[in-house]
Amino acid sequence: MSGLRQIATEPESLDSKALDGKMERSPRLRHHTKSHSERISDSELSTETNSLSAESNNENGRSPVKSTPSGLDLHQQVKTKQRRRGAEWEIIDSFKNLQGGDQVPSTLEGVLLKKRKWPLKGWHKRYFVLEKGSLMYAKRSADLARGKPHGSVDLGLSVISAKRRRCRIDIDAEVFIYHIKVKSREEFGQWLEALKEHRQFRQQQLQSREAAQKMVASPVLSPCNRDEMSPTGVGGLHVSTSFGTAESLMPMSREGSLMRSLKPSRANMLLSESSAALEQLNNDIVSAQERLIHLVKCAGAWSHSSDSQSTTGNISPATKKDRKKFVLRRKKNKSNTSTNSAEPPASASMSESESANINVALHDKHSPLSCSIPSLSPSMNGSSATEMLAPPMSDCNMLSPTDPGHDFLNGAQDLIGRITTCLRTLNHERERLKLVIETATETSSISSRNGATLQRDGGVAVPSMVASLRCALHMAVQQNNELRARLQKIRSEAEVAIEGPNLTMSLELDLNASARLGHHSLSYSSSCVSQSEFFDAKEYLTDVAASDSSSDASETEMEGENEAEEEGSVSEASEMGNEASNDPESPEPVVKCTTGRRTKLPAPKPSTEDLSLWNLMKRNIGKDLSKVSMPVVLNEPIGMLQRLSEELEYSELLDKASETEDPYERMVLIAAFAVSAYGSSHVRAGHKPFNPLLGETYECVREDKGFKYISEQVSHHPPISACYASSENFEFWQDIRIKTKFWGKSMEFQPLGTVNVRLPRYEDHYRWNKVTTCVHNLFGGQRWVDQYGDLIITNNKGIRCKLNFAKASYWSSNRYEVVGSVTDPDGKLVHHLFGKWCEGLYCGVAPSARCVWRPGALPEDHEHYYGFSRFAIELNDLEPSLVDVLPPTDSRFRPDQRLLEEGNVPGAEASKLQLEQAQRERRIANEQRGIKHEPRWFRCTASNSVADEDGEKWEFAHTYWDARAQSKFRDMNLIRLW
């Protein structure tokens, strides 16, 4: 590790602790991580020229080439400089031994410089107060005194890094990353020390709370309390089972959080109750076991004495028969413990070894006992246990208190009691676990079942919630009716034509406000129909009323969809019909496949639970992540070239634009298309695409959508992907290079390059930039994606569209929001646009806002399949007809991706390393021979200045499809990548 002073770890007790713990138990992954970190340590450092996907490209670090062509010397120098720069950042350690942090550290306050949030340019003075583990700031100290901070950070959950030389401190607090500068060296030291102290204090606080929470098996805590205990909802206190629903991970947002967090929390509550009960059960079983051993001894004695009795003929034949029965039964049931079937099974001599056996079975957590709880037969009850273990009653009746059998009988009865209790507990737990499973599934299940879900769920913890939801909906229905009536009146009086959904904005907002709690979570997972939908509320609410508040969300969704079609919005589900059927009648959603391609990936995503990403990443703050090889489990089974083709998922918008007369309308559709590129990232924060190898290509021919797409990895350092797509109606091309910044808890991806769309029919040429993507909560359970910045679309007619992607914030509900405007060449506003990049884009203002685009529904089990949409599922499908048509460089032939797709992680890992190594060797060989790699299908034009990162343009050479048509790939001596 060159130079970076390693004094840091992630808040140990929080996010990463569990992962680390698991690492210890997973030698395979430990091995992987080790080899990865070794590779990391070889890698180059750079703070500036980061690129997308942290893949291994440590060629330079390993290159045996000593004398490089002179052109590379400068490059080398720059690298060295960058290396030094990267090395200056120190990460503030979290204290492994959190002792002595319980004393409240003294408060520190003063003026510091804070970098502006967005764009990250310029510094301003702010007044900071560091108190009880949190850092607050405001413009003036008076604001803080009045309890009105502008921002505040929980230091216990943040990653702090510092650069002494520049008196800089960065605090990555999940949603926000604060960049702070201290005026003088002395003050810097003071602040840094204080920050460390406060962080330790806060972490200690969180840790003891966590411990307390574990101890007090949670029934005491209401689900809501639990969530509130963690102000940021992360760091091990908040456990959410829903994948990718970023809202549930947006801790401070109160909007709908109650409803969303309820189920997972309830599941947690049930689970911890269950584990307490199981603990008790274990104790019971242990004592029952002791009892059993005792009993066995008694039985031995008893059997001896009864044998002697029988020899004296004092026992009836019936009793003998019964006793035999008992012995046989025991033999049958405890055959594994009985050594000699001729012997009475329960002899005193078995106790040592057998009790050891029983012990093992009871204490081994993998024993069938602990595993079989859910499958425990409900029919198995106390009486069957009685039958198995107790002597027949006829025997008991005959025993006198002095009989050795008396002891046995007492013991047996006691044992029966104990076992019955255990069974009861087990049955109870089984029910509870069933509930947990239901709760968990319901959280992510499609909304068509939601009415029922709520009802069932309401049985234990949610009735008041359901009642209040019903109440809210009822009120909304009433309000709607009133407003509708008023609107009707106004309409008939004024005869004003009102376009689009005939509701006022205020109603929409009312509706949203009142129904937000329930409605959002009701319909979320199946269709992204959500609070920002502007579908006709009449139908929706009438439906709700008609079904007596137990709304059928699938109908809601259909309403929404029809409406969208009427309104001219484009969505995959509505237009392609490629998703689960919304027919509430059909029990199983029907998967319609209009493309003939596969509808499912071969295997679900592997678990990343054992992976300590933090261990891997902590040494890389400030490094160029393109040089860091990441374990393959962090990948989704497609490459960046394929991921980029997903930007054409909603190409219908371009088709529509090419048929639209009005140039401003066209711009609106182009804007929707630009926003739609981000639609899928919402549920895809967990994995990154594979970094394409230099020379790798990917084509995507979609006859159904009428376009063909081709892309190539044209540069490796920095990684640049170029792509081109064409259809009857449009041309689309872009070259993209992604700068990556790693802040400690989050990673920022800043794509450079321009997206181009040409509509030949109108001679329109549109260009736009990309906004920044940020993956938050990298090391916590669930990562979530934010996208922010301005996306500006211009065209050759002087029409402009500016779209602002809002940065998520704790305090406002603007997360994922996009707001924009279309202006004419004079800068006059023509259209207003608004919506959410993960939910849809609307044009206009209320009451006539219309939906221009919304994402299609995701497959039902998308959480287990990398969050892939149907479009994404199809990308890596190697149809037999394509095998002989595609060039060998096509991503579909890439073995590591294929292996990952099939769920073979070790195979994928090995293959990935091999491919990367081969690439390294190719590069070294090329360097030695002075050969520069020339992309095959794209050419570089207009590179005026290397400093101007956007100076390079990659243009499609228009030779690919001809070569393909003439089956020329085989003779072309294309680069062998695998």
Ligand SMILES: CC(C)CCC[C@@H](C)[C@H]1CC[C@H]2[C@@H]3CC=C4C[C@@H](O)CC[C@]4(C)[C@H]3CC[C@]12C
């Ligand atoms: C550590 C790990 C798992 C991080 C995962 C990062 C993933 C989610 C990041 C890495 C690069 C990102 C991509 C970078 C560029 C673009 C192009 C843009 O037009 C749409 C979004 C898109 C496609 C981003 C989606 C999210 C993305 C794929």
